[in-house]
Amino acid sequence: MDAQALKERIIADEKIGLILEELGMKHIKEKDDYFSCCMPDGNRKNSTVIYKNSLHVDAYTRNILDRYGNSDIISLVTFINGTYFTESIKWICDICGYDYYKNDNIQSGALAWINNMWKIYKEGSQEEDDEFVEPIDERILHYFGRYGNPMFYNDGISYETQWEFELGFDLKYHMITIPIRDEIGTLVGIKGRLYKEILSENESKYFYIQPCAKNSILYGLDKTKKYIKEANEVIVCESEKGVQQLWTMGYKNAVAIGGHKLSKTQVQKLTHLNVPVVIAYDEGAEIGKDEKVDKSFYRNEFNKFLEKQTVYCIYDKTKKILNKKESPSDDPEKWELLYNKYKIKVRG
Known part of the structure; x- marks a missing residue:
């Protein structure tokens, strides 16, 4: 789930209070347009304000800005939990009961129209679209096994490293298999490398055995x-x-x-x-x-x-x-x- 879709879902489902509680924020109070609270290790009761309609956060005693200058509920989670950006999104999804890999956002008709027009624009451009990552069944790795190979060893990849990165082998297509995982460790694709040094004109060295949103x-x-x-x-x-x-x-x-x-x-x-x-x-x-x-x-x-x-x-x-x-x-x-x-x- 991308950040914007997550924030829209939080607002629609009124999950701000739950997130603040799970973060360990103190003195949480709900007003008409915002929540006020205190940092888990702080003493000032109204040191942090979270606005309901945007999830913007005013943190008066801490600098929670991310690298893009955002001060919102995601950067607040990142600051308090000490997590990476997407780990923070996953944490919020888990707390709220959302599927991290499903971009099931709630949005107004106007926003839906804008997003649809943007999608059409990107499809007509020369830029490759960034696709949503989808998990695949871990059990597929049992088929390929976990094997080291001399080709990669001769290319400077130790057998210990090959084991660490779960390299296997596809007996049917005679390919080295490279599992592709996202930053939280979920299996999202499998790349194959043809097990031969010299390729014919119509052969590709690499291709995806299991498709992956590589971008x-x-x-x-x-x-x-x-x-x-x-x-x-x-x-x-x-x-x-x-x-x-x-x-x-x-x-x-x-x-x-x-x-x-x-x-x-x-x-x-x-x-x-x-x-x-x-x-x-x-x-x-x-x-x-x-x-x-x-x-x-x-x-x-x-x-x-x-x-x-x-x-x-x-x-x-x-x-x-x-x-x-x-x-x-x-x-x-x-x-x-x-x-x-x-x-x-x-x-x-």
Whole structure:
């Protein structure tokens, strides 16, 4: 459930009081247009005000603003519980009895019309739409098993890492299987890698065995979130394999976008981590048949972030370290050189 849909549902179902109680807020009092209360560890009875019609929060004794400048009931939960943005949404859904994966929002006729027009606009544009994530049955993993493979091992992914990330094998299609989980650990897709080094013209190296809303996922975040916080930095790779390679090297603070370009949802999720971002894309990757990414400075990717967001990129300015389409994480020695010498600050 996205943040706006959740807030509309909270307002319609009058769940503000319940959420405040479960948060441990003190001296909760309901007025005509707002609730007043006190922080769980505070003494001032009216230090926090939550407005019923918008869920905006005035917290007079604490700074609960998120990275986008929002001060609402979600950022209040994030502040008090010390949770990640989407973990806060999941917590609220659990408290209120809502399905986190169902965007069953309540909205006025005017708002419904606006949202519908926006959807039509996006369908007619060239941008890929950010889809809603849907969980899939965990039992499917029993079919693929949990196996290490020498192909990934030779690519710098230890067998321990392969086990950690639940790699398996599809005997029917002869593919390595990579389970895709969202940031709260729910299985939402399965990606396959054809188990052969040399492919024919009509063969694809990767494809989704179980479809996944990849534009809404930061692969690995369920495992790497705590390490991102410890390192105060998130490394962004293109492929799932990059996260696994870096994990093997000891860099456990990485995520992957599953493609060549950041989506709006992925940018939001990275921003809500509230740490510097390091873009570590492959060298000379292509998008489609005609469009190429400017890998020299990743300008379009940088501009997707807020101006105040600190962003770095791994940039081989010598043009001699990485081969074409090589990932910075493919070779541990190259990675150490690039990360320590060619990590360039570009924003913030």
